[in-house]
Amino acid sequence: MEKPKIVVVGSSNTDMVVKVPYIPASGETILGTDFMTIPGGKGANQAVAAARAGTDVTFIACVSDDSFGKQAIENYRNEGIDTSCIKIQPGIHSGIALINVAEGGENSISVAPGANSYLFPEDIYGFEDVFEGAKMVLAQLEVPLETVEAAAEVAHEKGIPFILNPAPGAAIPESLLSKVTIISPNETEAAIITSRNEFSEKDVPIMAEEIFEKGGTTVLLTLGGKGVYLKTFDFEGIIPGYKVKAVDTTAAGDVFNGALAAALAGEMDLKEAVDFAQRAAAISVTRMGAQPSAPTLEEIQHVQF
Structure with a gap:
C-alpha cells in the first residue's frame, strides 16, 4: 500500500553528546562518562521519526559540503527519505549541537x-513542486523564521495542513499563526508565545486558550509524561501520556x-494521532540519542507500557 507523503522543512545537525552525572551550573566543569556523535537537528529528527512511523518523507534543509553534511545526507537516504531538496551551502559548517545528558535523562x-x-524563502519557493500530493507539512524554528513563513504560505495556498512545532521558543507573528493548522509548543514555548516571564501548571489551559485565540488553530501543548493539553473548536482537555523510565x-x-x-497523514483521528505520537515519544526517551531513538511503526503499534 502506498505510504502517505509529508514534507518536513527544518534543520539538520550533528549532535555531540556527553553523558554527565548532572547538568553543570554556570562556570562549573564536571567529568562525564561517555561521548557519542549522533545525527540530530529538529527538522531531521522529525523527518526520521515520520519516516519510521510509516510515511514517505521529503526533507527540505540546508547542510554544508563538509563531512558532517555528507554523512547527514547519507543517513537520511538510508532512512528512505527523499533528499533531493537538501541544499548544499559550501564554505560554512553544517549545524552542530553540543548536548549534556544527565543520569535522570534531562539535558542541556x-x-x-x-x-x-x-535555508531561505526562495529555496522553499524553488522546491514548491515537491509539496504536490503531500498530506502534511511540518516545520520548526531552527531555520530562519521567514523560511518557515514561506513554507506555511506554500502549504496554505495548496490546501495542505501545516504543523508548526515552535521550537526553540520564539514569538510567533499572527501572520504565520493564521496559516498554521496545528501548533505544538511545550510549556516553555507556550509561555514565550503568550509573553509570560513565568508560568505554573494552572496557566496551561490559559496559555492554550490564548494561542488558540491568536490563530484559531488547533493547539497541542505538550506536558512531557503528563500528556498533552489539547485545545480545538470542539474539545479542550488533557490526553494522558505514558510514564516510563527516561x-x-x-x-x-x-x-x-x-x-x-505521520498519523494525521494516514488520516488517523486527531485524539488517536496524539496518543500514537505520545507512544512514540515515550519509547524514544528510553533510548540514547536523537534520531536513533525514534521507533518504527511496528514498535509504536505494539509497545506495552
Missing part, C-alpha cells in the same frame, strides 16, 4: 546553526511531532 543543549541559517529526553518532542504528522 547549545546549537551552532551553521548551514541551517542559509534515559535521554533529547528528541522526545521531535519524535512526538514526526509521529503526529
Whole structure:
C-alpha cells in the first residue's frame, strides 16, 4: 500500500553528546562518562521519526559540503527519505549541537546553526513542486523564521495542513499563526508565545486558550509524561501520556511531532494521532540519542507500557 507523503522543512545537525552525572551550573566543569556523535537537528529528527512511523518523507534543509553534511545526507537516504531538496551551502559548517545528558535523562543543549541559517524563502519557493500530493507539512524554528513563513504560505495556498512545532521558543507573528493548522509548543514555548516571564501548571489551559485565540488553530501543548493539553473548536482537555523510565529526553518532542504528522497523514483521528505520537515519544526517551531513538511503526503499534 502506498505510504502517505509529508514534507518536513527544518534543520539538520550533528549532535555531540556527553553523558554527565548532572547538568553543570554556570562556570562549573564536571567529568562525564561517555561521548557519542549522533545525527540530530529538529527538522531531521522529525523527518526520521515520520519516516519510521510509516510515511514517505521529503526533507527540505540546508547542510554544508563538509563531512558532517555528507554523512547527514547519507543517513537520511538510508532512512528512505527523499533528499533531493537538501541544499548544499559550501564554505560554512553544517549545524552542530553540543548536548549534556544527565543520569535522570534531562539535558542541556547549545546549537551552532551553521548551514541551517542559509535555508531561505526562495529555496522553499524553488522546491514548491515537491509539496504536490503531500498530506502534511511540518516545520520548526531552527531555520530562519521567514523560511518557515514561506513554507506555511506554500502549504496554505495548496490546501495542505501545516504543523508548526515552535521550537526553540520564539514569538510567533499572527501572520504565520493564521496559516498554521496545528501548533505544538511545550510549556516553555507556550509561555514565550503568550509573553509570560513565568508560568505554573494552572496557566496551561490559559496559555492554550490564548494561542488558540491568536490563530484559531488547533493547539497541542505538550506536558512531557503528563500528556498533552489539547485545545480545538470542539474539545479542550488533557490526553494522558505514558510514564516510563527516561534515559535521554533529547528528541522526545521531535519524535512526538514526526509521529503526529505521520498519523494525521494516514488520516488517523486527531485524539488517536496524539496518543500514537505520545507512544512514540515515550519509547524514544528510553533510548540514547536523537534520531536513533525514534521507533518504527511496528514498535509504536505494539509497545506495552
